[in-house]
Amino acid sequence: MQAATYHGRKDIRVEEVAEGTVGAEEVRIDIDSCGICGSDLHEYTAGPIFVPEGDPHPVSEEKAPIRMGHEYSGIIAEVGDDVTGLAVGDAVAVNPILYCGECRQCHEGNYHICDSIGFIGLSGGNGGFAESAVVDAEHAVPLGDDVPVEHGALVEPLSVALHAVRRSGLQAGDAVAVFGSGPIGLAVIQCARVAGAGTIFVSEPREARRKRAADCGAAELIDPMSTDPVEYIQDHTNGGADVTFEVAGVEPSFNAAVGSTAPGGRTTVVSIWEEEISTHLNTLVLGERTVTGTLAYLGGPRSTEEYGMVIEMFADGRLDPEPFITGRIGLEELVDGGFDRLIDPDSDHVKILVKPDQ
Ligand SMILES: [Zn+2]
Ligand SMILES: [Zn+2]
Incomplete structure (x- = not known):
């Protein structure tokens, strides 16, 4: 074969x-x-x-x-x-x-x-x-009877996003910002919406990807090449997003993700990095911000944990x-x-x- x-x-x-x-x-x-x-x-x-x-x-x-x-x-x-x-x-x-x-x-x-x-x-x-x-x-x-077999190929990436959202501590109504809207960024937006997010901001330089982010549930679309996402998010929230996600894997996006988080807020890093980056840790210390890493998803053999949850949410239409x-x-x-x-x-x-x- x-x-x-x-x-x-x-x-x-x-x-x-x-x-x-x-x-x-x-x-x-x-x-x-x-x-x-x-x-x-x-x-x-x-x-x-x-x-x-x-x-x-x-x-x-x-x-x-x-x-x-x-x-x-x-x-x-x-x-x-x-x-x-x-x-x-x-x-x-x-x-x-x-x-x-x-x-x-x-x-x-x-x-x-x-x-x-x-x-x-x-x-x-x-x-x-x-x-x-x-x-x-x-x-x-x-997959059961309600999930088309083709959709089974999307369970893995959506599980990565679901785990990231569960790790983030997101609570219903929280303002959320997602930096990068490639496949995993879009999946994070869908999962954040399912988790009850308030306004979802997305910062993404490519227009077509911003449009897709809107289709997945983002309400505020920012082009970081023309608008400073940190200022914009601070101005349009109560001093910053409660929860932010870094899904682009580049230094400016990490720094903007942390910088746009409200004091006491949390940034979840989903990207896999090719290079080291530079950041100022006072942004964490002054404001008690938290940065969390996330990898893959919970669930071993015949998973009914996060991998299984995604299959359920495909079946009932909460995730698409x-x-x-x-x-x-x-x-x-x-x-x-x-x-x-x-x-x-x-x-x-x-x-x-x-x-x-x-
Ligand atoms: Zn993958
Ligand atoms: Zn082991």
Whole structure:
């Protein structure tokens, strides 16, 4: 079968690979859709970051070349002898978190901050830019009857956003500011709205992305190239936003996110950073502001935690993955029609889904 493998920076190949056999506790998934994520683009342009290079990943025991794609969904095609609760024909989304099961965080159920944290499709395992993938059954989370299988590919990025919002301490009515409205920024806006946010501000230099932010629930759109977001947010709130999110991964956006937070407020950093930045910590000290990091989402095996909550909210319509999908391509178009298009600074794409049957 065909699958995409990551060999190194700017070197992703769609090639023929072995399908692999299904072990007793595994399932084979015929892949419907796999989203291209910002972290995939980082691996492509600046990696390897998560992809193990020298030493194999301690959980997957693999290193590059690895099979890519960690935001995917499909239909169960084969079930191992010891698997319960899953049957051929079930629609599932893959929770890609790899964890050791032995460290302190794993013992406390915080698999997403495991000492050996990894992701299927970044750290080894069988990624979703492929015709099919064999995974441990515990990673296959049923979508139920009310979520289209294609939407399953959006459960992972929306879970990242839901976790960020839950980490932020956001309370109903709070003024919220989101810095950056790429896919995760938009997802944070949707999740903040679900959590009962008051006015949502978004600071984003690209007009098309600001428009999408409005579609997702942002009321105040700021172009930071022409308007100082810190001044604007302070002027249009009670002295600053209660909660801000940094989702752009650049120094000015971090500093503006902290600076536009009201004294006593909280900034949640969602971005993965390519470089160090400089900041003045008096902005934190004078005003007792808090900065929090957030990674991935809660929920290990067959998650009913945050990963499962997103599936529920897709099913009842509180979260809507449809505005995120701006393109659908076949597997052989992955690099030209996916990665290269998304890193083009003039691209207005949010999420491109790779569909092997396209
Ligand atoms: Zn992702
Ligand atoms: Zn662990």
